[in-house]
Amino acid sequence: MAPIAGLGVWIALPLPAALLDRPAAQSLTIEDREGVVLRTTRAGDGSRASWTPLADMDPQLIQAFLAVEDRRFYSHTGVDLRAVIRAATTDIQHRRLMSGASTITMQLARLLRAPGHSWTAKIAQALWALRLERHLGKNEILEQYLNRVPLGQGALGVTAAAALYFDAAPDHLSTGQAALLAGLARAPSSDNPFVSAERSRQRRAAALRRMQDDAFVTGDTRRRAEAEPVVAPRNGTPFLAPHFTSRVLAWADDSGSVAEGTWTTSLDVALQAELEGEVRHTVALLADREVRQAAAVVLDNRTGEILAWVGSPDFWADTAGQVDMVTSPRQPGSALKPFLYGLAFDRGFTAASVLPDIPRTYQTSTGPYQPRNYDRRYHGPVLAREALASSFNVPAIELADRLGAPALLHTLRGAGFASLDRTAEFYGLGMALGDGDVTLLELANAYRGLANGGVWRPWTWRRQAPNESAGDSARFISRGSALVVLDILQDPVARIPGFGVETPFDFPFPAAVKTGTSRHYTDNWAVGVTAGFTVAVWAGNFSGRPMRQISGVTGAGPLLHRAMLDVARRYNPGALPSPASMGAVRVRVCRLSGERAGANCPGTDEWFLPGTAPPAGNCAWHQAGGRISWPAEYAEWESQNGRTGDIALAANTGDGTPGRSDSLRILSPMAGDKYEIPPGMDPRYATIPLRASAAAGSVRWFVDGVAHSSARWKLQSGHHAIRAVGPAGQSAQVAIEVR
Numbered sequence: 001m002a003p004i005a006g007l008g009v010w011i012a013l014p015l016p017a018a019l020l021d022r023p024a025a026q027s028l029t030i031e032d033r034e035g036v037v038l039r040t041t042r043a044g045d046g047s048r049a050s051w052t053p054l055a056d057m058d059p060q061l062i063q064a065f066l067a068v069e070d071r072r073f074y075s076h077t078g079v080d081l082r083a084v085i086r087a088a089t090t091d092i093q094h095r096r097l098m099s100g101a102s103t104i105t106m107q108l109a110r111l112l113r114a115p116g117h118s119w120t121a122k123i124a125q126a127l128w129a130l131r132l133e134r135h136l137g138k139n140e141i142l143e144q145y146l147n148r149v150p151l152g153q154g155a156l157g158v159t160a161a162a163a164l165y166f167d168a169a170p171d172h173l174s175t176g177q178a179a180l181l182a183g184l185a186r187a188p189s190s191d192n193p194f195v196s197a198e199r200s201r202q203r204r205a206a207a208l209r210r211m212q213d214d215a216f217v218t219g220d221t222r223r224r225a226e227a228e229p230v231v232a233p234r235n236g237t238p239f240l241a242p243h244f245t246s247r248v249l250a251w252a253d254d255s256g257s258v259a260e261g262t263w264t265t266s267l268d269v270a271l272q273a274e275l276e277g278e279v280r281h282t283v284a285l286l287a288d289r290e291v292r293q294a295a296a297v298v299l300d301n302r303t304g305e306i307l308a309w310v311g312s313p314d315f316w317a318d319t320a321g322q323v324d325m326v327t328s329p330r331q332p333g334s335a336l337k338p339f340l341y342g343l344a345f346d347r348g349f350t351a352a353s354v355l356p357d358i359p360r361t362y363q364t365s366t367g368p369y370q371p372r373n374y375d376r377r378y379h380g381p382v383l384a385r386e387a388l389a390s391s392f393n394v395p396a397i398e399l400a401d402r403l404g405a406p407a408l409l410h411t412l413r414g415a416g417f418a419s420l421d422r423t424a425e426f427y428g429l430g431m432a433l434g435d436g437d438v439t440l441l442e443l444a445n446a447y448r449g450l451a452n453g454g455v456w457r458p459w460t461w462r463r464q465a466p467n468e469s470a471g472d473s474a475r476f477i478s479r480g481s482a483l484v485v486l487d488i489l490q491d492p493v494a495r496i497p498g499f500g501v502e503t504p505f506d507f508p509f510p511a512a513v514k515t516g517t518s519r520h521y522t523d524n525w526a527v528g529v530t531a532g533f534t535v536a537v538w539a540g541n542f543s544g545r546p547m548r549q550i551s552g553v554t555g556a557g558p559l560l561h562r563a564m565l566d567v568a569r570r571y572n573p574g575a576l577p578s579p580a581s582m583g584a585v586r587v588r589v590c591r592l593s594g595e596r597a598g599a600n601c602p603g604t605d606e607w608f609l610p611g612t613a614p615p616a617g618n619c620a621w622h623q624a625g626g627r628i629s630w631p632a633e634y635a636e637w638e639s640q641n642g643r644t645g646d647i648a649l650a651a652n653t654g655d656g657t658p659g660r661s662d663s664l665r666i667l668s669p670m671a672g673d674k675y676e677i678p679p680g681m682d683p684r685y686a687t688i689p690l691r692a693s694a695a696a697g698s699v700r701w702f703v704d705g706v707a708h709s710s711a712r713w714k715l716q717s718g719h720h721a722i723r724a725v726g727p728a729g730q731s732a733q734v735a736i737e738v739r
Helices: 002-012 059-069 081-094 104-112 119-135 138-146 158-166 175-184 197-213 219-226 242-255 269-285 333-346 384-389 393-403 405-414 424-433 440-451 479-489 556-568 632-640
Strands: 028-031 037-040 261-264 293-300 306-310 354-357 362-364 367-369 380-383 512-517 523-529 533-540 585-590 603-608 666-668 687-689 700-703 706-708 712-714 718-725 731-738
Touching: 002 119, 028 242, 037 242, 059 104, 059 138, 059 175, 059 197, 104 119, 104 138, 158 175, 175 197, 175 219, 197 219, 242 306, 269 293, 269 306, 269 556, 293 440, 293 556, 333 384, 333 393, 333 405, 333 424, 333 440, 333 479, 333 512, 333 523, 354 384, 354 393, 362 424, 367 424, 380 384, 380 632, 384 393, 384 479, 393 405, 393 424, 405 424, 440 479, 440 512, 440 523, 440 533, 479 512, 512 556, 523 556, 533 556, 666 731
Parallel strands: 028 261
Antiparallel strands: 028 037, 293 306, 293 533, 354 380, 362 367, 512 523, 523 533, 585 603, 687 712, 700 706, 700 718, 718 731
8 A cells, every 4th residue: 555655645746846847949950061051940930849829729730639649638637548458458469569558648748757668668657647637737738748749850849840841830720731740749750741741641641530530520621631732832941952851850850869959961052953953854854754753862982971862853742742762762673783793703703704695594482584685685695794784684693593692682781782671582583683672872872882992881961071981881892893893884885785875874084884774664773983972863753653665774864964964063073993903904805705815706805803814825615717616505596596606706806907707797787687676765775786797997888778887777667788898899788677
């Protein structure tokens, strides 16, 4: 009896002095790196937590909180025994704390004296709730709660939240606005409109259902409220870089940081404005291709500072403006391939390793899997450099199969792709082609890791001091492999087989570029890396609706090109380090076999890290007279593709010197070739090379009898005759078909 009596005495004691004092007026100003105000969390009277008497609040607002948080508020004494019994039953069934049965009075106790969500914290809150109910009236408790409840983005109380989300006062809110504020009380940092419009919409819908159940609104009123915009555009105080500043405040909420004072961020508001314009311009240009959304993020490579962050074309759009594609996970397509090749180079492969681009079926846990290339063709034996630069799928899957999906997943996680949180078996070999959701911010920071020599470092939203970088670091691939990967991604010649000559990836400064397109053409990505900065962009549809006739070259590519130029005008791109800085050497190799080039080989120079160069000696694939001795695995492919074993590619040494064949032969296209413009590819980039067995500059080309001066021909529907005339007047002709 003594403990109970003591508890009764404690409850009867007067409340501590200053317990119910109104919180000091706090304010937070978020600035860009030069002190330009991006956003302030001040309410209408200049404070972050403005106090409004209960009598001055909209009745619908009070009804919404009662319906959502505590429908028996006016009948219990601080602890709702019916809710406690129901919650205890649920918690026992799930063997963990699922529902705490907190009343509004208990929540006020948590805000005033007893923080936490554990069982012990719940007991303390219940005791304090009994004490509050002993000394305060119901309306006093409700007023205290509504003026203190956190509602996300640093807003404390309904006054600050109404001003923040709706630019309105708490005495004049719509039904939908009142329901949304009530719905935020349980998850303010993650479900507020500035972080997730969809989750806010769901919270509002649940609140409206509760209000209808309690007869606060009719069915018609509820349906009209559900159709309201989630947020309303602001007209007064600054609200720049809305996705970025919303994330900053969400991170502060999650970390428990005190959101007051002035925070200087790393954002460059002038660059931000330029990229917001580029994103809107991209969506306008691609509207007829069913592209409705785009996003971009820029990182400083040395410090990890976020320089620009554009989550959508229009933050204030009614439907999906608050969706932030910088942090929303989606499938990145081929944009993950550089990390696969970086791992391969660490495992003994080189940029001259030959990979098979031929039909092959892989047995996986989900059944047989036969990968296909974007252009629906197979290219035979290809060097790793060309396979990566041209983004061929089939060699990437072969490489992933040899290295193993667990090793690839380990490398990707080391590069910072925390969103890849499933098992390697779940992702399978398709992980090499981007069959796993990642965020644009993760992608940008991982490519930044390549620029930093294969070392991951965290990004930061705060401006760093000179010569300072954010946080710890971790190596995910060797520096030498990272530099070789970047060298390949800078190589315009190596990407020609996959993308053609005309692409948006030529810059007036050194830059490594990679694109990615998800399955069904729902997401389009492009990343550009310089020594100084990394730019990552996305184009597509938040809804997952496929785009029409869009590829990495035509969708995200032009946006990346303009964004890179915008950034380079403000920040020095610098020069990416050469593999030579790691002791790599250039060796002449055969373009077909990757071995040391012999007298009969078409040669090319390739980088080799120390100890990886092929041994001296003639290429085993090329015999005297230029004939090819095909390895067994390519024999069937060679036969099906009409090759004769006397491939004329060997008749040119690759350095402009004619080979040993006296007759002129057309190497590309081959007689009888049939072409289709790849789905989604802009016809401007659907080209094929024109090559013959004579020196490149000495051949004249004719297409359907009309002289053609370029070394590539843009595909046109129909049957065509391609003729080559050599320096001595000899000629050759092939017939092809384009569908």
